[in-house]
Amino acid sequence: MSGIMYLARSSDPKVLEKAESGGAVTSLLRFLLETGKVDGVVTAKARNGNRYAGVPVLITEPEELIDSAGSLHCSIPNIPRFVKEYLDGAMKMKLAVVGKPCDIRALIELQKREQIDLDNLILIGLNCTGTISPTTAKQMFIDEFKVNPNEVIREDIDEGKLLVMLEDGTTKSLDLMKLEEKGYGRRENCRRCEINIPIFADLACGKWGTEDEEERATFIEACSDKGRLLVEEAIERGFITAERPDKKSIKKREEKDNAEKELAELWKERDFKPILDLDLSKRLEYWLNEFNKCIKCYGCRDACPICFCDHCLLEASRGFLEGGEIPPDTVFPLTRLAHVADSCVNCGQCQDACPMDLPLSKLFSLLNARLNEVFGYMPGIDVDQKQPLSAVIMEELQVEDTFLDISSINKALQSKSSKRD
Amino acid sequence: MKTEQVEKRGSAKTHEDIFEPKIIAFLCNWCSYAGADLAGTSRIQYSPIVHSVRVSCSSRVDPTYVIKALMMGADGVLIAGCHPGECHYKSGNLLTRRRFMMLKTLLETIGIEPDRLRLEWISASEANKFASVVDDFVKQIKKLGPNEMGEQ
Ligand code: SF4
Ligand code: SF4
Ligand code: SF4
Ligand code: FES
Numbered sequence: 085m086s087g088i089m090y091l092a093r094s095s096d097p098k099v100l101e102k103a104e105s106g107g108a109v110t111s112l113l114r115f116l117l118e119t120g121k122v123d124g125v126v127t128a129k130a131r132n133g134n135r136y137a138g139v140p141v142l143i144t145e146p147e148e149l150i151d152s153a154g155s156l157h158c159s160i161p162n163i164p165r166f167v168k169e170y171l172d173g174a175m176k177m178k179l180a181v182v183g184k185p186c187d188i189r190a191l192i193e194l195q196k197r198e199q200i201d202l203d204n205l206i207l208i209g210l211n212c213t214g215t216i217s218p219t220t221a222k223q224m225f226i227d228e229f230k231v232n233p234n235e236v237i238r239e240d241i242d243e244g245k246l247l248v249m250l251e252d253g254t255t256k257s258l259d260l261m262k263l264e265e266k267g268y269g270r271r272e273n274c275r276r277c278e279i280n281i282p283i284f285a286d287l288a289c290g291k292w293g294t295e296d297e298e299e300r301a302t303f304i305e306a307c308s309d310k311g312r313l314l315v316e317e318a319i320e321r322g323f324i325t326a327e328r329p330d331k332k333s334i335k336k337r338e339e340k341d342n343a344e345k346e347l348a349e350l351w352k353e354r355d356f357k358p359i360l361d362l363d364l365s366k367r368l369e370y371w372l373n374e375f376n377k378c379i380k381c382y383g384c385r386d387a388c389p390i391c392f393c394d395h396c397l398l399e400a401s402r403g404f405l406e407g408g409e410i411p412p413d414t415v416f417p418l419t420r421l422a423h424v425a426d427s428c429v430n431c432g433q434c435q436d437a438c439p440m441d442l443p444l445s446k447l448f449s450l451l452n453a454r455l456n457e458v459f460g461y462m463p464g465i466d467v468d469q470k471q472p473l474s475a476v477i478m479e480e481l482q483v484e485d486t487f488l489d490i491s492s493i494n495k496a497l498q499s500k501s502s503k504r505d
Numbered sequence: 506m507k508t509e510q511v512e513k514r515g516s517a518k519t520h521e522d523i524f525e526p527k528i529i530a531f532l533c534n535w536c537s538y539a540g541a542d543l544a545g546t547s548r549i550q551y552s553p554i555v556h557s558v559r560v561s562c563s564s565r566v567d568p569t570y571v572i573k574a575l576m577m578g579a580d581g582v583l584i585a586g587c588h589p590g591e592c593h594y595k596s597g598n599l600l601t602r603r604r605f606m607m608l609k610t611l612l613e614t615i616g617i618e619p620d621r622l623r624l625e626w627i628s629a630s631e632a633n634k635f636a637s638v639v640d641d642f643v644k645q646i647k648k649l650g651p652n653e654m655g656e657q
Contacts, residue, residue: 365653368616397569404569414576414654415569418615422568426607451614458606473607476599481590486624487606 087283087307089334090315091294092326102153104238105291106302108324109182109208110153112287112314115323116180117146121314122206126171127152127182128161135159135236136218140166142179155210157239158221160271160436164190164389173200181205184212185282186431189464190389192284193427196471199392206310209282211290213241213344214274217436224268229256241270242291243340273432273445276355278348280341284465286311293329293337303329303337356450372414374442380412383437384444390424397423417442425451427463427471460490526580526646527655528555530639531570533563535593537585539629544636551636552643555583562586564597568604568611571622575612578655581621581646585638588626598626618649 094100094107096114103110116122124144129152131137138159143149163183167174173194181191188209195202216224222233229248238249246269247257263269282288286308293303304326306312318324329337359367385391385398398416400407405416428448435445456462459472479493532538538559544551560566563586571582584601592598602624609619623645625638 362616364613364616364618366616367614368653371615397567404573415573418572418576418611419569421615422572422608422611425611447614451611454610454614455607458610459603473603474600476596476603480599480602481596483589484626486602486626487609488602 087288087305088312088315089329090304090306090326091297091301091329091333092304092315092319092324093299093301094324095322099150099153100300102150103300103302104154104240105294105300106324107153107300108302108304108326109210109289110149111323112208112318113143113149113180113182114146115318115321116206116314117144117149119321121178122180123177124171125149125152125180125182126163126167128156128159128163130156130159136222136233142171154238157214157241158216158218160215160217160433162387162389162433163187164194164431165387165433167191167205168194168199168389168392174204175201176204178204179206180208182208182210183282183285184210184215185279186212186277186429186464188282188285189279189429190431192464192467193390193429193471194392195467197392202467206314207282207285207287209285209288211281211288211292212274212277213280214270214277216269217271220268220271224263228258228263228266228268231256271432271436272355272443273430273435273449275351276348276449277430278345280344281305281337283307287314290337292340293333295336296333303333352453355446356453359446359450371447375414375417376411377440377442378411378417379440380410380416381439383439384417384434384442385420387433387437388420388424389429389431389433390427391420417444417447421448421451424448426455426459426461426473428452429464458490460494524647524651525554526643526651527578528581528583528639528643528646529574529579530555530557530583530585531560531563531566532557533586533592533598534559534561536587536591536629537563537625537627537635540585540627540631540635543629544632547632549632549636551639554643555639562592562594562597563601564592564594564604566601566604568608571608572611575617575621575652576654578652579621580649580652580655581623581642583623583625583638583642585625585627585635588628591628617652617654620645620649621652 092106092108094111096111099107099110113125124142126142128138129141131139135156136158138156138161140161140163164187188207194200225231225233235251236248237251240247244260245257246260249255260269288305289302294301306315319326397404405413425448430449432445438444461472563584566584574582586598586601605624608622613619623642627635
């Protein structure tokens with residue numbers, strides 16, 4: 085089911101000037117703040133103007149919104165963790181949160197674990213085809229683009245090209261696949277990510293589908309009633325203008341999405357296959373070698389939005405693991421794997437946090453992909469679908485097998501409910 | 506060290522009967538543990554190399570206990586609980602089953618034979634089933650050979 089779609093533009097010329105597309109997101113946020121519908125906006129902002137150090141921020145003054153306009157492709161702010169840790173999970177305030185698909189998915193998973201209050205949140209998702217780790221980005225701009233990273237004022241990824249724009253107005257673009265083959269380009273998890281349009285947010289916003297417009301526009305899909313009302317009211321109050329996209333524009337958006345999905349499948353194959361081709365004993369050796377590099381800094385756990393426990397089993401005080409032992413027992417990474425892999429949203433924060441460069445997101449998303457098949461569960465998409473390791477359905481009481489065939493149980497359930505209708 | 510390992514494994518394979526697998530069994534107090542007890546008192550013969558851990562419900566077994574056992578060198582892990590519909594906590598064993606499904610996939614992904622882990626439903630009266638499950642599991646583990654983790 086698809087939501088109502090709009091081609092929208094900000095009514096504020098100042099916003100339009102700075103925005104990459106139609107500036108509609110900035111103006112929607114302004115509308116929310118000015119009318120008091122939210123207490124604050126959570127989004128990413130370059131810290132002290134540094135594009136490589138984007139951080140999550142809470143904005144409460146409409147005037148400050150303009151500084152956060154435009155995307156940061158070379159920063160990796162941890163939006164869900166910020167909402168949960170520092171804003172008390174929005175338990176006591178109303179917030180609009182702007183995020184990439186993986187940020188939104190993590191928030192939905194946190195809601196399932198009652199760590200945030202989704203009723204207090206308006207989720208504004210942005211289309212995303214990937215982000216670049218800040219250190220890789222700077223090196224790549226120097227080595228490959230031959231530009232000074234500090235002079236870059238905008239990046240964009242489109243149609244297989246990475247484009248940068250410099251202070252002096254010049255642009256340069258290079259083939260993304262070629263860059264990635266050399267080890268530059270997007271983060272590994274982003275290459276493998278097949279979710280580009282966050283239709284599980286209240287609004288899914290982006291540029292795709294606006295290419296043929298004479299004036300730049302933002303393509304918005306309102307995916308919930310909350311989202312639709314927001315757009316309608318903002319139009320009514322004059323913050324944005326909007327029209328319906330035509331078929332061509334909708335198709336264009338779909339095509340771009342599909343092309344990225346196909347590419348993601350290729351990357352998955354490329355990254356996962358060599359591991360799965362190893363025989364078991366070699367595979368174990370590979371992972372043990374990696375685990376051996378761990379210095380037990382807890383960075384992965386502290387960055388992972390799904391690791392939410394107040395009293396983590398991996399703390400020495402829990403008596404499960406020896407304190408001060410480095411590298412830690414193999415149980416250390418594997419416990420986290422067992423606890424979160426079913427719900428991993430492939431955000432890559434664990435791997436970014438790891439000082440020893442363990443291929444953590446590769447491990448977690450590989451297992452997650454396999455578990456998706458076992459459980460028919462895609463994390464972070466549907467808030468009503470409970471995580472597979474803590475929810476059971478009563479039909480399972482009738483099954484003796486020790487390994488469930490979940491897809492056939494679901495099929496039986498579906499045919500039962502359709503007979504009832 | 507490598508060659509020694511290979512040798513050890515090789516020799517274990519040719520002398521299946523010499524290899525005495527270490528097997529950890531997590532047994533639910535309400536059913537399988539009682540089943541094991543009954544097997545004992547009824548003098549039903551079963552392999553003595555199983556170390557039992559009594560748990561209050563099969564769902565008490567955090568997935569990481571299984572991992573820890575295997576990482577410490579156990580050759581096989583058996584979890585046994587009440588039949589579906591008979592768990593004292595209603596759906597504890599259903600959760601166990603889902604964790605088991607996750608663990609099998611996890612083990613295979615990191616390179617440990619998933620067959621080293623087994624889940625069975627054994628009620629308090631099924632002493633014979635307990636004995637045959639244990640014997641069968643021991644046979645299966647002997648075929649797999651020793652867990653590499655135990656050799657490090
Ligand atoms: S395991 Fe890593 S990739 Fe998965 S949700 Fe946690 S931080 Fe993100
Ligand atoms: S590793 Fe497990 S116990 Fe620790 S925070 Fe993550 S989910 Fe919780
Ligand atoms: S971030 Fe890396 S080094 Fe730190 S605890 Fe996690 S795996 Fe180990
Ligand atoms: S009480 Fe036996 S499995 Fe739950």
